[in-house]
Amino acid sequence: MTLCLSTGSVWRVAGSRGRIGTVHIVEELFSGLVDGVELCFIDPEGFEKFELDEKSIKFLKGMKYNSLHAPIIEYGKNTQTEKILEKINKIGQEINLKHVTFHPNHVKDFSVLKKLKFKTCIENMRFGERHKGWQFPKEINEFLEKEKDFGFCFDVTHAMSNGIKPKEFLHGLEEKISCVHLNATEEAGLHSHNFVFSSSKQVQEKIEPVFALRVPLIIEVAVEKEKIQLIKKEISFVRKKLA
C-alpha cells in the first residue's frame, strides 16, 4: 500500500523557505515514513518561481510514488496553460512522477491537458460559493465515462463538506479512482482538512471505507506550525489501518 504526503501539509512551517522549502521539510521530518510526495501548488506565482534543487531531485527520485497538484489558473488554449504544462512535464521527468491532479472547475478545455506526459486526474470539489460544480459523484462519473484517459483523485474532506459519506460517493466509482486526498472534516459546510486520527468516532467511521481502496493515499491536511509533528501520528494511524 502506498502512503504519500502532500507538501501542502507543511506550508505553514515553510514560510520564507518557499515552495522548495516544503520539499526540504518533508525530507527532514518525514523521509522514511512515507512512500511518496505530492508537490502541491495553488498560486501560479509560487509554481513559476519553483525550481527543484539537486537535493530534492535525489530525495524525490528515491520515492516510490510522486504526484503533483497543479496550480490554479484558467486552463485552456492560452500561453499561461502552455507554460505551466511544459513546466509540469519538465519537473515530472526529473523525479518519479506518476500523476498530476487538477481542480476541474478551473479547466475550460480538457483537451489541452492531453499534452501532459503523465496520468491526469480531476478532483471532486469542496462545498462553497466559489466552487459550484464538480462536487457530486454523478458529474464526476459522467465525465470519467466520457474521458477514459483521465483519472480521479477523491478528496475526503471535499466530499464530506458537501454532506456526502465517502462510501456513498465512491459507489460505482471504485474502478475509476486513482488516488485519495486523505483528510477529515467534522461536518457538512466545513472543509477543514483535519487529521483523521484526531477526528470523532463518527467521522472516522465514515472515512473507514477509504482504507480498503487499493490506491495511493495522500495525506493532505492543513496544520498549524505547532502541530506539524502530529503528521507522524497520522502516518502511523493510517499505516495500522492499512496493515
Ligand SMILES: [Zn+2]
Ligand atoms: Zn485535495
